[in-house]
Amino acid sequence: MHFSPESLEAFLQAVETGSFSAAARKLRKSQSTISNAIANLEADLGITLFDRSSRQPVLTSQGHRVLPYVQSIIAASERLDEVSVRLAGNIEPRLSFVLSDVWQTAHHESILKRFSGKFPDIEFECLIAEDEDVIDLIQSGRAHVGVLRVQERYPVDVTVARLQVGAEMSIFLHRQHELAQLPAVELDQLHTVRQLCLKTYKDPTRQTGGGPAWSSPSLLMLLEMAEQGFGWGILPRWLVQQFGHNVLKELPVAGWPQRIDVDVMWSNKVPPGAAGRWMIDQLRAQQA
CATH class of the missing domain: 1.10.10.10 (Winged helix-like DNA-binding domain superfamily/Winged helix DNA-binding domain)
Incomplete structure (x- = not known):
């Protein structure tokens, strides 16, 4: 039937x-x-x-x-x-790739170099987004391939695959703050300090840790806020090491740092063409 x-x-x-x-x-x-x-x-x-x-x-x-x-x-x-x-080997004329700042730049730079050599005539676009915003860009057709931290649930119209290379997140605060001088920091102590938290465009109601908060949909913007001494944030360790200008301190909080698994995502309603599939295969094959 x-x-x-x-x-x-x-x-x-x-x-x-x-x-x-x-x-x-x-x-x-x-x-x-x-x-x-x-x-x-x-x-x-x-x-x-x-x-x-x-x-x-x-x-x-x-x-x-x-x-x-x-x-x-x-x-x-x-x-x-x-x-x-x-x-069929049909190569699409344009590929849009949406990337999370959770994932270290070095992981995709080598792939982009090989992509440039293999598909020199393709128009390529790289977007930066996090979590629900990545999913929304894929579902809407605005992006063809996305990399994001693993989500609890995914919609049925997307396909995801786990990457071998993950990330590490930790809690950072300006090194001149009084909490940065302590040998150990409790979560209750952090609640007295402004939190710099991620809130995506798609889910602006995401809850914070309970204290005062500033938010942004960009992890890089949260990093800059932390550098200016506006509060503490949960940030990728690689991002702080590469762009943090040595003014932030990783706080000694129990349970941190945390390893974050990362997925590659694409639409199953409008699947990527040959170039997009090549990109997905390269991302999945990359070793830590």
């Missing part, structure tokens, strides 16, 4: 977002189109996927049984798309 990709995608998005209306917004379609697509899938399968008796649709026991199979079908379709791109 043939199941339409639209129906399968509508089902997955409804599960991911929790409602038909949210799935419609995500897929840029009308709610009736999503409802009809899911109804058609239910008719084809001969089962009920969602209980519609409450305000929001609830996945039935049959829906839970079907879900992993639908996920497998979509994943296989995405792998087929990737194989076809590799075999």
Whole structure:
């Protein structure tokens, strides 16, 4: 039996977002189109996927049984798309790459040098963003390939792969501050000092540590704020070492520094072309 990709995608998005209306917004379609697509899938399968008796649709026991199979079908379709791109060798005219400052510059500089030699005629763009903003840029089609710190959950319309090279984050404060003179610093002590925290454009409501806070969507901007003595921040160690002008001190706080895993991400709705796939392969192959 043939199941339409639209129906399968509508089902997955409804599960991911929790409602038909949210799935419609995500897929840029009308709610009736999503409802009809899911109804058609239910008719084809001969089962009920969602209980519609409450305000929001609830996945039935049959829906839970079907879900992993639908996920497998979509994943296989995405792998087929990737194989076809590799075999066809079609090179896109433009590649947009969005990068997190969590990831050390040296890791991607060598890749860009090889990219320049292999794809000399491609228009290349490099953007800087963090967390939810990276996801948003990939989902909207503004960027084709992204590198970001690992997130707890990802939307169903993107594919991610873990990179072998991660990062280390630690807590930094201007070395002239009184807390920077202590042999050990407690988190409660930090709450009395302004925190310089990351807040993305996509999620400006992210909570801080509980004390006064300044925020920015850029880790580099937070670094500059810390250098000016405006407060403490959780920053990549490499960023401070390379651009910190030796005015910050890494605070001796229990549990820090912390290792951060990093993912490469791309859209499975509009997968990258040959150049984008080459970039992904190089990122995944890079050793620490």
